[in-house]
Amino acid sequence: MRIVVPVKQVAALDDEFELLDDGAGVDPDFVERDLNEWDTFSLEAALLLSGAAGEGEVVAVSVGDDEASEALLTCLAKGADRAVRIWDDALQDADVLSVARVLAAAVERESPDLVLCGVQSSDAVNGATGVALAAHLGLPHVAVVSGLQYDAGSGTAMVERELEGGLIEVVTIRCPALLTIQTGINEPRYANLRAIKQAREKPMDELALSDLGLDDEAVTATAGARRRRLRPPESGGGAEIIEGSSAEAAARIADIVKERMSG
Amino acid sequence: MSGVLVVAETRRGELRDVSLELIGAARTVKDAAGGRIAVAVVAADAEAHAGALALDGVDEVLTVTSPAPHFEPHVTQRALEALIGSERPSLVLVGHTIDSLGFAPAVAVSAGLGFASDVTALGWDDGPTAARGAYGDKLVAELDFPGRETTLLMVRAGAFEPAEGPGQAPARAVDVELGDAAASEHVEFREAAAGDVDITKADFLLSIGRGIEDKDNIPQFEELAEKLGATLSVSRPLVDAGWMSNARQVGQSGKTVKPKVYLALGISGAVQHLAGMQKADTIIAVNSDPEAPIFSVAHYGVVGDLFEVAEALDSHFD
């Protein structure tokens, strides 16, 4: 059994940060980078499955620069068997669909039984990489999985989808499949110091686009959007003060609440 | 701009409110750029929803009857691919919802579309433009989609006003071969088990602070929270005083929350508290002190008596 776990090293901004050049990007001095929280859950799900099966390989894959090696080392320390990092300068500003295209090239080579992604990354919050990747791979997919039962090599898995409002839908999905995993599905293990040290001895492949048979054109052609600029959000300008009596204010609050909580 | 295709969403026979918001969003584009608005609904009971979707501004409702009794992502994906192929819209709008996350990115890939998710603003400048959060909403990214005939945008729920007003859009059933599309099968629905309270998972927090004055007043707010469908959370003074467990504490040394709605009653907004909740989508604060710092991060503020407001609020929910 082989389970591929695509992961991302996400960027968190310090409270004080600076934009570069009219919004082309953020000054890296103010950025802290970590393994994406959702990916700790998808990795854990993979490790639990291979642990239960007593066999199998868990492969962590990431599109990221040198620093992303840290995230992959964390995955190896936690128990992944192998890691693959893909990078090329052309990927600097790649959007979600371009990343999915590149990931697909790497994941395809692994012929996985399952691909487990996180629902979303905490910095870009696209929520789309997993399902886009599934489309490239031609794999059946379920998004936002909060429960998973799967036996190694099985042709189906039973999954729970976590819907809005605390509702769960149980579905069966044909396998091999790609699932996007929601936080809270399990309790991610941590790596002790020995495992962290030993992670450096596990295999980590570093691939460029050309190693995957892709070129820069492949990246730009698959992009879904172009980012014109980054800017700070409009400062609220303070609260909109709701005037009137307590009853009137309450009525307005009720409207706002119902409106926001719909959908 | 040839047209907008809105994809409505249903669940268990009910049309979800986000569908109306998408129509509202589509109308802002139509107002700016002209074109037609078609609303598609893919469901086993698609035709039953046609009437509710024929709102003012909608030019046509397209129904696709799904062979699956409930939402199935691959079925919806294939249906949407077919509709895009036949209608050739400039813009496709779906909600950024759990269901849509299951198919929209796949459609974007298979149909070679422009794409962005969790979009909070739309525009038109010789093609669609959109804005979404970046770095977890600390910044805003402005996007465009050069060279794309069709762009699919997943729109954040609550970002647009729902459309209202009856229209006269005709409904048309569209035939799509969907028989073998499904890759998953519905087993059952279930309510999620009530676990230990985890306020970081709540979509709606009713948060109380020192302004409630007395420990004995807490039960009324517990009841109000339940009525509103909110989870109760608190600021630190109530935990310091031992009135509430710190599992419900919002703030730097409690939990950081990012609900859709944060309704703060009697919370002044100490620095440590703001750090724990200022990223909430909609912050409504009620405090008797007009200088309370919480008003600097709130989207809506009421300067008044929180007990009166709470009591009045109760009657609006059941």
Next chain:
Amino acid sequence: MSVPAAEEERPVARDPKYDILFEPIQIGPKTLKNRFYQVPHCIGAGSERPGFQAYHRAVKVEGGWGAVCTEYCSIHPESDDTSRVSARIWDDGDVRNLGAMCDRVHHYGGLAGIELWYGGPHAPCMESRATPRGPSQIPSDFEINIHPRYADKDDILELQKMYVDAALRARDAGFDIVYVYGAHSYLPLQFLSPFYNKRTDEYGGSFENRARFWKETLEKVREAVGDDCAIASRFAVDTLLGPASIEIGEDGVRFVEYVDHLVDLWDLTVGDIAEWGQNAGPSRFFEENHEKPYTGVIKAGDHTDKPVVGVGRITNPDTMVAIIKSGQFDIIGGARPSISDPFLPKKIEEGRPEDIRECIGCNQCISRWEIGGPPMVCTQNATAGEEYRRGWHPENFSKAANADKGVLVIGAGPAGMECAMVLGKRGMSAVHLVEDASEIGGCVNWISKLGHSDGKENLARGTARGLGEWARITNYRQIQLDKLRNVEVHLNSRLSAQDVLEYGAEIVIVATGCHFATDGLNPATHAPIPGADTSLDWQLTPDQVVKGEKPIGQRVLVLENEGYHMGASVAQRLAGEGKQVHLMTQVGDIAGYMEYTLEAPMLHRDLHRLGVGIHTYTMLERIEPGACHAYNIWNEAHKEVFEVDTVVLCTQRLSNHELYHELKSDKAALEREGIEGLYLIGDAAAPRMLVDSIFDGHRLAREIDSPNPAMPLPFIRERRLWGEVANSDFDTQLFGTPDVAPV
């Protein structure tokens, strides 16, 4: 050498709403550079530990406090508080020693204040063996059997000259602010208050007569040094004894108005000396800014034209802003908040108020001084009192020489959290703090839930509001641990000895806490109590009470032999729930240590109001279902049977040190797995008070790179050395390089 703790250069980013706290203000001839003022408070340094005095006060100025003051400073051997430590300014030697404080304070750009004090009968003169004088011959209501000598008019002139001479010496030493100290019922207030002053001459009787001594003293001191120094007066605007003494509505405001022209700065308090816990209000009974109803009246009622500084355990910057904007005070006074965080002002200025280490109001600092032994300590700030003698700086942590070693800290209670945090700040390459429970904090999590009773006020002298602020111990460390990139915290993880051996850490620190004895083992008899068994459902340990693990019957007996707050807190809680509670102890007073934390008077009021039966000098000889058999320790034949439904045993605690000993016993395994250091800290080594557990964790982390970290390094003892002596003779007692820089 030491390095600042902040990792990267932050742009200075003070939130504009705090600007008002940084506006300078004039006090007499001196300019106070901001509104952060450390009011006089005891530390146990005095004039005879000049290094401690200078370094402790100056580190606050380094941290941004605009002014710092000595503790109460005796003006003459007749005012001698031994065994409690005061400062003294009797002679040139004292001038020299306190001058060291002034020099260091000035180096960091702050003002130095001295609180000139004459205690009268409250100061027992046990070292000087002199005879204190007072306005009338009434023994102290605070000390044991100390009568003052009646001060006739010549005595009064002599006393006033003592103040003047002391003020002149203070100016020589370099002090900027000179106090005439009349709060806490010391001499000037003894003249002012009819509680102490029964005179019939022109220094007693009418208000003007009673105020005369203080007024004249202010005039004389002002005349002597007023051009060079700011003249401050500390005044208890209400002694909380009703019309018998000073009341805010009467003599309180009247006196301020009467001598306002003689004062450059008012330092206002409430209460007297017997219950100065009303001023240094513990968080158990008083909330932040609790003196406002009294001290706030002075400015609110326009009774003064002069700047006012006041206190109230004020730690929140937003509260500080509100106090100044509302006109309650001009200057924020802090004693305990400055001990807990000498860098509070700097943290506000640097836009990181979340880093403020807030005072928890436990009054441990006060307790050590009350007991009479330096140094002062602080639960939140383990470096308080250690700035000079161990060279510890509250914000600077030298990089550990063995930083390349990985560390495993087992247990995230007070000792473990502190140790992991300091190791993180010392740049250890990897620190893993592993905790069994689902949250960090250890015993603080349940202890902070105690301290409530029924929520009602006790004769307007404080309501038991609980120990919730003690949870700041965890809050602060949680925030700091989150910020440390080299520290990982892992919850819900119980490690076996094998797990520890396989962990891969070179340094293993066991901080697994302690538990209450389950069989009644106690410090009185050193044996279990027959019938004691907290595994039974009607017998509990204090933590079981808080965790609500067992139902508790209507009639409860609480046996407490520890002497601190645990038994009393449990009794408070259960009595507050309406239960009939008996609180028993083998010594002469329940919760004796709470006398030193100033919590005792209010605790006793609460327990009495709640009808808790208090039984001292009593022990249990056996426990049976429904009946506890007790005896009087002075006469074991004097027996009593208590019919109760539930028994809570708070007799003593025992360390959870099994894991440590298991690891230690297999030295071959430790060596094989590369574990170079194995340490035991906190309650796991020996059960103690929170302040000491935190200190223990801190010390180990500070000394993790010393040759033998388990053994504390020597600290400087400021003692008389025979022969010719230089400061450097003392500095060499410190083994390592201190993190506090010499000036």
